Amino acid sequence: MRDLGMFGLTIPEEYGGLGLSVEQEVEVAFLLGRTSPAFRSRIGTNIGIGSQGIVIDGTPEQKRRYLPRLASGEMTGSFCLTEPEAGTDAGSLRTVGLRDGDDYVITGTKRFITNAPQASLFTVFARTDPASRTASGISAFLVEAGLPGIALGPVDRKMGQQGAQTCDVIFDAVRVPASAIVGGPAKEGHGFKTAMKVLDRGRLHIAAICVGAAERLIADSLAYAMTRKQFGQPIAQFQLIQAMLADMRAEAFAARCMVMETARRKDLGIDVSTDAACCKMFASEMVGRAADKAVQIHGGAGYMMEYGVERFFRDVRLFRIYEGTTQLQQILIARNMIREASRVS
Structure with a gap:
């Protein structure tokens, strides 16, 4: 799948992807749907929610740093939004990203996170405005796996799609620079x-x-x-x-x-x-x-x-x-x- 360029289907060609249009992407998806969903899921976060936020709102540096590695399949992206008590309702999000000097400290648990066991880059949604109870207080962070304070739960046992692995991702006072916000510090609160x-x-x-x-x-x-x-x-x-x-x-x-x-x-x-x-x-x-x-x-x-x-x-x-x-x-x-x-x- 890496050799075929499938991890970069939707990533622009200037960053090593294929840059498919939406019509072309769904044509590929029609074929992928005929196989086990595990194959689609393995590349899905790289070509979808794991990369498109960077493509649309990322800074030039974020695009240069991450998109070529996502497109090649060297890096697997993972999208950390759902929590034990928050899914569709963004207002219930409890993971926080608190400002500490030039950094943010992220603490919280994400649940049912696709490709988390294989991920090397997490897009993490955290509340940066503790006073807000709405989506307006949420920021998106690019957090590389392996940082101190990141832990993975056991692989989930599911009804189906067992080849597509999911698990909890626990962030315990994980420190990231302000530049890790998707779009840069100026985009604090724009995550949702x-x-x-x-x-x-x-x-x-x-x-x-x-x-x-x-x-x-x-x-x-x-x-x-x-x-x-x-x-x-x-x-x-x-x-x-x-x-x-x-x-x-x-x-x-x-x-x-x-x-x-x-x-x-x-x-x-x-x-x-x-x-x-x-x-x-x-x-x-x-x-x-x-x-x-x-x-x-x-x-x-x-x-x-x-x-x-x-x-x-x-x-x-x-x-x-x-x-x-x-x-x-x-x-x-x-x-x-x-x-x-x-x-x-």
Whole structure:
């Protein structure tokens, strides 16, 4: 994957990446989605939330220092936002980054952090304004692994995506210079704004992965239905099996069209925040339905590990949770609709 340049898909060419457009990125994601999610996850933080904040808001020095190493795969990035008591609600963030002379001292625990066991660079979100209880008091820090005070928890045991390792990251009075703030000291308190800027692309990427996984499940289910015989004929000849295959195909096709159209519009510079949320919500729910139907088409074999369908059933469940839950997408979509309608009226 390093030799193919996959760790730098979205990083600009001037920093050693491939500099793919959003449309090109989702085309790659369609293919990655057909494999184990562990492969996508291994490069995902480097091409997504682990690098794009630096690409968008990083200082020239931060870009020169980190982007070439992320693009080559020499360095693995990891995104430390979620905490034991804070996920979607940024106002509940308890990790603090307190100013101490020319440095900041970071203390707190991050949870379910993807690629943390392999990471050499953490993007850490911490509250730098202790008086604030909102996202406005949060800053993003670039923290290199190996600094004194950083410890990792045990690798998490999960329902699915077991090849994609996650764990707690504990920061115990970790000292970093003010220049470690993404964008430099002047960007103190802008951390959550940086995070929001990369979300549209991240949601489209996950939606495309969901499409790829659904298309893999459809191909496997169709192949099985055409060879598995009951009552003297392949089960693909039974209309209720055909109905499930048709539903899977139509929904996956709809999701693919949504993702491609939204990616193209984003490349044109159009605001696609609402549409990206629609894509993520629809595609992640769609692949869950596809996985359920795939197990049903395989019957008892679908429940057995040797066919791989049950693994996909477990793996795709996570897509409805991370990069913003389905419920969060619903709220974002509806609020944006109301806001747009209010402007018109």
